[in-house]
Amino acid sequence: MTFFLSTRDAGFAADFAQLLSMKREEAEDVDQAVAAIIADVRARGDAALLELTARFDRMALTAERLAFSDDEIEAEIARVSTEDRAALELAAARIRDYHLRQLPEDASWTDAAGATLGWRWTPVSAAGLYVPGGLASYPSSVLMNAIPAKVAGVSRLVVTCPTPGGVVNPLVLLAARIAGVDAVYRVGGAQAVAALAYGTATIAPVDKITGPGNAYVAAAKRRVFGRVGIDMIAGPSEVLVIADGDNDPDWVALDLLSQAEHDESAQAILITTDAGFGQAVAAAVEARLQMLERRAIAGASWRDNGAVIVVRDLDEAADLANRIAAEHLEIMVAEPEALAAKIPHAGAIFLGAWTPEAIGDYVGGPNHVLPTARSARFSSGLNVLDFMKKTTMARMTPEALRAIGPSAERLAVSESLQAHGLSVRARLDRLNG
Amino acid sequence: MTFFLSTRDAGFAADFAQLLSMKREEAEDVDQAVAAIIADVRARGDAALLELTARFDRMALTAERLAFSDDEIEAEIARVSTEDRAALELAAARIRDYHLRQLPEDASWTDAAGATLGWRWTPVSAAGLYVPGGLASYPSSVLMNAIPAKVAGVSRLVVTCPTPGGVVNPLVLLAARIAGVDAVYRVGGAQAVAALAYGTATIAPVDKITGPGNAYVAAAKRRVFGRVGIDMIAGPSEVLVIADGDNDPDWVALDLLSQAEHDESAQAILITTDAGFGQAVAAAVEARLQMLERRAIAGASWRDNGAVIVVRDLDEAADLANRIAAEHLEIMVAEPEALAAKIPHAGAIFLGAWTPEAIGDYVGGPNHVLPTARSARFSSGLNVLDFMKKTTMARMTPEALRAIGPSAERLAVSESLQAHGLSVRARLDRLNG
Numbered sequence: 001m002t003f004f005l006s007t008r009d010a011g012f013a014a015d016f017a018q019l020l021s022m023k024r025e026e027a028e029d030v031d032q033a034v035a036a037i038i039a040d041v042r043a044r045g046d047a048a049l050l051e052l053t054a055r056f057d058r059m060a061l062t063a064e065r066l067a068f069s070d071d072e073i074e075a076e077i078a079r080v081s082t083e084d085r086a087a088l089e090l091a092a093a094r095i096r097d098y099h100l101r102q103l104p105e106d107a108s109w110t111d112a113a114g115a116t117l118g119w120r121w122t123p124v125s126a127a128g129l130y131v132p133g134g135l136a137s138y139p140s141s142v143l144m145n146a147i148p149a150k151v152a153g154v155s156r157l158v159v160t161c162p163t164p165g166g167v168v169n170p171l172v173l174l175a176a177r178i179a180g181v182d183a184v185y186r187v188g189g190a191q192a193v194a195a196l197a198y199g200t201a202t203i204a205p206v207d208k209i210t211g212p213g214n215a216y217v218a219a220a221k222r223r224v225f226g227r228v229g230i231d232m233i234a235g236p237s238e239v240l241v242i243a244d245g246d247n248d249p250d251w252v253a254l255d256l257l258s259q260a261e262h263d264e265s266a267q268a269i270l271i272t273t274d275a276g277f278g279q280a281v282a283a284a285v286e287a288r289l290q291m292l293e294r295r296a297i298a299g300a301s302w303r304d305n306g307a308v309i310v311v312r313d314l315d316e317a318a319d320l321a322n323r324i325a326a327e328h329l330e331i332m333v334a335e336p337e338a339l340a341a342k343i344p345h346a347g348a349i350f351l352g353a354w355t356p357e358a359i360g361d362y363v364g365g366p367n368h369v370l371p372t373a374r375s376a377r378f379s380s381g382l383n384v385l386d387f388m389k390k391t392t393m394a395r396m397t398p399e400a401l402r403a404i405g406p407s408a409e410r411l412a413v414s415e416s417l418q419a420h421g422l423s424v425r426a427r428l429d430r431l432n433g
Numbered sequence: 434m435t436f437f438l439s440t441r442d443a444g445f446a447a448d449f450a451q452l453l454s455m456k457r458e459e460a461e462d463v464d465q466a467v468a469a470i471i472a473d474v475r476a477r478g479d480a481a482l483l484e485l486t487a488r489f490d491r492m493a494l495t496a497e498r499l500a501f502s503d504d505e506i507e508a509e510i511a512r513v514s515t516e517d518r519a520a521l522e523l524a525a526a527r528i529r530d531y532h533l534r535q536l537p538e539d540a541s542w543t544d545a546a547g548a549t550l551g552w553r554w555t556p557v558s559a560a561g562l563y564v565p566g567g568l569a570s571y572p573s574s575v576l577m578n579a580i581p582a583k584v585a586g587v588s589r590l591v592v593t594c595p596t597p598g599g600v601v602n603p604l605v606l607l608a609a610r611i612a613g614v615d616a617v618y619r620v621g622g623a624q625a626v627a628a629l630a631y632g633t634a635t636i637a638p639v640d641k642i643t644g645p646g647n648a649y650v651a652a653a654k655r656r657v658f659g660r661v662g663i664d665m666i667a668g669p670s671e672v673l674v675i676a677d678g679d680n681d682p683d684w685v686a687l688d689l690l691s692q693a694e695h696d697e698s699a700q701a702i703l704i705t706t707d708a709g710f711g712q713a714v715a716a717a718v719e720a721r722l723q724m725l726e727r728r729a730i731a732g733a734s735w736r737d738n739g740a741v742i743v744v745r746d747l748d749e750a751a752d753l754a755n756r757i758a759a760e761h762l763e764i765m766v767a768e769p770e771a772l773a774a775k776i777p778h779a780g781a782i783f784l785g786a787w788t789p790e791a792i793g794d795y796v797g798g799p800n801h802v803l804p805t806a807r808s809a810r811f812s813s814g815l816n817v818l819d820f821m822k823k824t825t826m827a828r829m830t831p832e833a834l835r836a837i838g839p840s841a842e843r844l845a846v847s848e849s850l851q852a853h854g855l856s857v858r859a860r861l862d863r864l865n866g
Contacts, residue, residue, distance in 0.1 A: 084847055087840035094837070098550060101542075107534060116784075117531060117798050122777035124811045138848050171847055207811040226666060229811035233659060248863075254856035261852045293851055340826070344555035351549075351828035354860060358853035359829060362841040365550050366825035378557045378640040378662035380823040390813040392799035393773070395784035396792060404527070407520035408795040414517055414604055415571050418726055419694045420791035423687035427787060430681075 002282065003307035006275070007316050016309070020323060020374070024265040024305055025236050034190040034219040041194035046201050052191040057133075057164045061186060063202045068173065068184045076170040077177060084171060091363045092143050092178045098365030099151045102384040108393065114400035118393045123153035124229070126204065127387060128196035129181070130211035130221075131172055133162035133188055139175035140361060144368050144382065145210050146179035152387035157181050158206065160196060162188020188213075193220035197228045208387060210369075231382055235373040236265035239357055240326035240346075242317045243281075244333045245274030247353055253284035255330055258358050260301035261294045267305040269324065271317045278308040318342035325376040328357045347376040398431050435715065436740035439708070440749050449742075453756060453807070457698040457738055458669050467623040467652040474627035479634050485624040490566075490597045494619060496635045501606065501617045509603040510610060517604060524796045525576050525611045531798030532584045535817040541826065547833035551826045556586035557662070559637065560820060561629035562614070563644035563654075564605055566595035566621055572608035573794060577801050577815065578643050579612035585820035590614050591639065593629060595621020621646075626653035630661045641820060643802075664815055668806040669698035672790055673759035673779075675750045676714075677766045678707030680786055686717035688763055691791050693734035694727045700738040702757065704750045711741040751775035758809040761790045780809040831864050 005015050040048040046063045053059050068076075080088075108118030129145045131137060142159065149157050159176050161168065163186045176184050185203055187195060193213075199205030209221060210231040221230045239259035243252050256268035272278045285302060289295050311317045318339060321329060325345035333339055336351040343349070347370035350357050361368045369382035396404075405424045412420035438448050473481040479496045486492050501509075513521075541551030562578045564570060575592065582590050592609050594601065596619045609617050618636055620628060626646075632638030642654060643664040654663045672692035676685050689701035705711045718735060722728050744750045751772060754762060758778035766772055769784040776782070780803035783790050794801045802815035829838075838857045845853035 083843055087843040087847075090837065090840045091844060094544075097544070101540060102552075109534075111527075111530070111798075115797065119535075119799070125778075135849070140844055140848065226806070226808065229808070248859075251856065251859055254852055254859055257852035258850070258856050261850060288852070288855070293849070298852065336828070340553075344824070345558075346824050348825040348827070351826065354831055354834050355827055355829040356856040356860065358845060358850075358856045359834070359838065359841050360825075360827055361850075361853060362844045363837045364548065364827045364829075365544075366552070366827055371822075373659070375659065375662070376822065376824070378822060381825055383823065385818070389804075389809065389811060390816065391777070391779050391809070392781045392793075392814055393784065394781070394788055394793055394797045394799055395769070396788040396797075398787055401787050401792070404523065404796045405792065407523045408792050410516060410520040411524060411573055411795045412791055414520075415573065416568070416726070417691070417694060417791075417794075419687055419690035419721070419731065420794060422721070423684065423691050423789040423791045426681075426684055426687055427789065 002302055004278075004282075005307065006310040007312055008310070016320065019307055022305065024267060030215050031219050034216055034223060037190040038194040038220060038223060041191050041200065042198045049187055049191055049195055049200060052189065053187055056189055057162050059163065059166055059186065066185050066187065066202050068186065073173050073177065073184070076168060077174040079170045080174050085174065088139060088143070088171065088175055088178060091140065092147060092175075094363050094365040095143055095147045095367070096151060099148045099367070099384050103151065104385060104388065113403040114397045115404070116395040120391045120393060121388050122391065123155070123388050124207040125154070126156040126206040127154045127208045127210065128206040129157065129159045130192060130209065130213050130217055131159055131161040132213055133164050136212070137161065137169045137172050139169065139171035140368065141212060142172055142175035143179055146176065146181055148367065148382060148384045149387045150180045152384045154387050156204070156206070158196070158203070159184045160187050160192035162186070162192070190216045190220035193217060193224060197224035210382065210386070231369065231386060232371060232375065232379060234369070236267065237262045238267040238269070238326055238372060239328040239330065240269045240271065240321060240324055241330040242271045242314075242321060242333065242339065243277065244272065245277040246334070247277065247332050249277065249280035249284040250288070251353065251356070252281045252332065253288050255356050256281070256285060256302070256306065257288055257292065257298050258356070259328065260298040260306065261292060264297055264300040265305065266301045268302060269307045269309065269326070271309045271311055271320055273311055273313060273317070275310045278310050282308055314339055315342070321346065325374040327370045327372045327376065328360070330355070330357055345377050347371045347381050401427055402431055435735055437711075438740060439743040440745055441743070449753065452740055455738070457700060463648050464652050467649055467656060470623040471627040471653060471656060474624050474633065475631050482620055482624055482628055482633060485622070486620055489622055490595050492596065492599055492619065499618050499620065499635050501619065506606050506610065506617070509601060510607040512603045513607050518607065521572060521576070521604065521608055521611060524573065525580060525608075527796050527798040528576055528580045528800075529584060532581045532800070532817050536584065537818060537821065546836040547830045548837070549828040553824045553826060554821050555824065556588070556821050557640040558587070559589040559639040560587045560641045560643065561639040562590065562592045563625060563642065563646050563650055564592055564594040565646055566597050569645070570594065570602045570605050572602065572604035573801065574645060575605055575608035576612055579609065579614055581800065581815060581817045582820045583613045585817045587820050589637070589639070591629070591636070592617045593620050593625035595619070595625070623649045623653035626650060626657060630657035643815065643819070664802065664819060665804060665808065665812060667802070669700065670695045671700040671702070671759055671805060672761040672763065673702045673704065673754060673757055674763040675704045675747075675754060675766065675772065676710065676763075677705065678710040679767070680710065680765050682710065682713035682717040683721070684786065684789070685714045685765065686721050688789050689714070689718060689735070689739065690721055690725065690731050691789070692761070693731040693739065694725065697730055697733040698738065699734045701735060702740045702742065702759070704742045704744055704753055706744055706746060706750070708743045711743050715741055747772055748775070754779065758807040760803045760805045760809065761793070763788070763790055778810050780804045780814050834860055835864055
């Protein structure tokens with residue numbers, strides 16, 4: 001049953017703690033199977049990839065056909081309607097514009113001691129983007145992963161996407177084309193992640209792997225972490241709406257259901273200062289649920305994980321929101337910026353009644369790959385920096401070394417690292433001698 | 434035997450590949466033991482912590498004595514010499530100055546469609562720093578982890594440090610005091626990581642855990658990743674020196690040995706354009722080795738993992754350096770900046786003969802927690818952003834929604850996410866109706 005809570009209730013603290021700690025998804029333990037698949041791909045390369053693809057995706061491929069050819073891609077994307085193409089292109093342009101502003105700056109300065117210090121940002125050389133097959137094969141996610149990589153300056157960007165029974169979503173191929181992806185490989189699962197991390201004769205290894213996937217893909221990413229960089233391990237999606245009584249309950253209901261329709265384990269929470277409004281939203285959710293094609297999924301999510309919380313005032317709302325640390329936070333109150341300033345912990349914030357979260361999923365510009373399961377307390381949505389790394393730079397002059405070298409030598413000695421100290425001392429002796 | 438390679442040798446490609454793929458450290462498999470320790474601390478809290486500390490550190494503690502008291506800290510740091518204190522304070526000031534420049538800026542702009550977009554950086558609320566006990570209990574690492582956290586604005590910063598037999602390094606407590614650490618707990622191992630991630634009655638949970646540790650600590654950090662943020666899982670340290678013949682072989686030898694003395698699995702590599710210089714450095718290494726207290730460790734590292742590579746020119750050196758992607762890179766050639774520009778993949782670069790890597794370990798300013806094992810291809814050294822997270826912000830006006838909403842609706846429909854589309858449509862209908 002959807003939670004109905006009020007901060008005025010005696011049992012609120014315990015109920016809210018239960019809501020926070022609720023485990024919405026049982027992690028399937030596929031780690032041993034994934035370890036075997038990775039070992040197989042490392043040992044046998046393409047041969048393993050082809051066998052596993054035949055088994056899991058019922059696809060008889062050859063190494064030559066692992067990648068879609070240009071002709072195949074052209075033929076598939078020719079099936080996309082003009083309207084869908086225009087929508088994807090608008091989304092791509094807006095996502096690119098937003099992420100271009102994230103490009104970081106290098107720095108270099110000379111300090112009072114005469115030391116020149118700074119840092120330099122550079123892109124990873126190659127990145128691989130995992131795109132799920134079937135129903136969850138979202139072209140918007142291709143844009144959200146690929147565009148930050150291209151903006152960062154990644155030289156080689158490839159996609160792996162399973163095509164069970166040979167079926168591919170033409171919009172996924174179009175999105176990859178629009179985003180500037182270099183190659184799309186018809187492989188999925190842990191075997192695709194293994195190929196991206198270790199390389200095969202056909203698929204060159206990459207340095208960073210991003211993108212969503214099922215339990216096998218998640219377990220494989222965790223296993224190759226360190227060999228390559230990965231993005232976060234995403235959990236079920238969630239939205240928190242903070243709304244006062246001056247809102248249309250139907251709009252809020254649809255925003256909650258936008259989250260709920262993703263997955264039975266998704267979570268949609270409303271915090272409101274107006275108990276009557278909360279009831280109206282709950283009624284609107286029930287009404288809208290009847291009309292949805294995905295009502296079984298959305299209904300289960302709302303019933304099992306949904307919540308309406310009535311608070312005394314917006315300060316209480318901010319306090320609870322910080323504890324929830326939601327992936328998506330909609331703020332539908334008179335002064336949304338003022339309330340947002342009190343809520344540091346959220347993945348993405350949507351301000352005002354005219355900003356449904358769905359805008360952010362597609363065309364707003366910010367990324368829709370966001371920290372779930374309260375990890376917004378310590379992590380950020382996917383961004384350009386995820387595809388770059390920073391190298392620190394230092395240059396001493398003889399004078400700088402004379403000024404700060406003795407302290408380095410002293411600390412090295414205190415840590416019993418004699419050669420560290422001697423490497424400084426040998427240079428100081430030259431200066432002094 | 435130390436590798437002696439030349440790019441002119443017929444077998445160079447294979448030898449270099451072997452050097453790159455060499456496994457320098459066997460990962461100890463402690464995962465099951467660590468899982469049990471974490472489960473115990475989650476279930477029994479302080480009681481488990483105290484029992485495990487009694488067993489592993491031979492320390493009979495009570496919950497009240499888990500944290501060092503102010504009096505205990507004062508008594509310990511009173512033992513530090515004036516000179517050591519001054520060196521630590523100089524290091525702290527320089528590290529703070531460098532990291533202050535890393536503070537990121539928020540952004541907000543309104544685009545042509547009328548959408549206001551941007552992002553906001555905020556610190557994690559609480560961070561925990563793991564400090565090893567015994568010989569590897571480095572005060573410099575306390576500064577390198579704690580200062581970026583404080584610069585980021587972390588409100589609560591705690592240290593855990595095992596004190597086997599009750600022994601603590603006074604310099605570690607002084608470094609924690611100088612860096613502004615709020616509390617130091619006498620616990621270590623996987624149990625300390627579990628306490629930081631899940632909390633006990635005495636130790637409140639944190640959002641991010643950083644700092645080096647043994648195999649148990651590393652396995653525990655991997656396990657709690659997701660529940661909290663962690664920094665990288667560090668491997669054995671490494672240095673690459675690129676030097677032409679116009680250098681003092683003894684300086685280069687000491688720089689190589691600075692790395693080698695850390696650990697038998699550390700790696701020190703010299704790339705030089707001058708074969709005779711390479712021989713002279715190797716001879717200097719042997720000579721200096723005789724004098725080192727840690728000659729057993731440094732000698733084993735140099736013998737098993739060390740290398741001297743002779744190249745035809747600096748372009749070859751840059752190419753090899755990018756493949757090595759070293760944690761520390763020293764460039765001792767006539768124009769070090771020009772060569773550095775050709776080497777995107779390195780954790781930290783030290784430019785010119787007057788910049789020994791040991792300066793960076795202590796007083797240079799940049800961080801000494803750096804990506805090992807070729808991970809500089811995709812990751813950065815510890816920095817202020819590791820203790821912050823970015824929240825994206827978006828606000829639509831009715832006009833902005835009218836301009837871009839239809840494309841969002843169209844893409845939602847194409848992905849069969851009906852409620853997403855309806856949440857936009859309901860608002861557009863209000864505008865139009």
